[in-house]
Amino acid sequence: xxxxxxxxxxxxxxxxxxxxxxxxxxxxxxxxxxxxxxxxxxxxxxxxxxxxxxxxxxxxxxxxxxxxxxxxxxxxxxxxxxxxxxxxxxxxxxxxxxxxxxxxxxxxxxxxxxxxxxxxxxxxxxxxxxxxxxx
Numbered sequence: 001x002x003x004x005x006x007x008x009x010x011x012x013x014x015x016x017x018x019x020x021x022x023x024x025x026x027x028x029x030x031x032x033x034x035x036x037x038x039x040x041x042x043x044x045x046x047x048x049x050x051x052x053x054x055x056x057x058x059x060x061x062x063x064x065x066x067x068x069x070x071x072x073x074x075x076x077x078x079x080x081x082x083x084x085x086x087x088x089x090x091x092x093x094x095x096x097x098x099x100x101x102x103x104x105x106x107x108x109x110x111x112x113x114x115x116x117x118x119x120x121x122x123x124x125x126x127x128x129x130x131x132x133x134x135x
Contacts, residue, residue, distance in 0.1 A: 064110020069103045072096075073115060080123065081130055089127055093120045 005014045022028065046052070054060070061068060076096050083089045097117040104113050 065103055065106075066111050066113040066115075069100065069113060070115060073100070073118075077118075077123075081127060083127070086124060086127070089124060090120060093118055093123050 005011065009017075040049075055062070061071075063071065073096060076092065080089055080092055083092070097120070100113075100115050100117050104115065
């Protein structure tokens with residue numbers, strides 16, 4: 001633990017001495033990002049920069065529910081096509097349909113949803129065709 005500043009030294013000289021001791025001890029060697037440019041330094045100043053970086057780092061999204069659902073349906077449909085079993089496809093399509101129905105009933109903010117429940121039989125048929133082509 002760092003010692004307290006002796007009363008006979010100035011704050012500046014004491015801090016400088018602490019930094020020098022740490023440098024000699026290698027405390028600043030091999031720090032992450034050393035020698036690399038500061039990211040986004042040339043960008044215009046944005047007062048919400050920290051919120052945007054947090055959302056990106058934590059992979060957060062604050063879209064209205066209807067838009068978030070549309071994005072989720074698109075992502076799920078792409079994943080469903082790669083599944084190995086029909087029961088799993090039907091299960092995931094059923095879960096997605098339940099979520100679509102819930103959002104269609106309860107969305108109070110943002111644009112209204114225009115998503116209709118998925119036709120599970122058409123999804124299964126497309127999945128079978130795609131699997132027969134790849135086999």
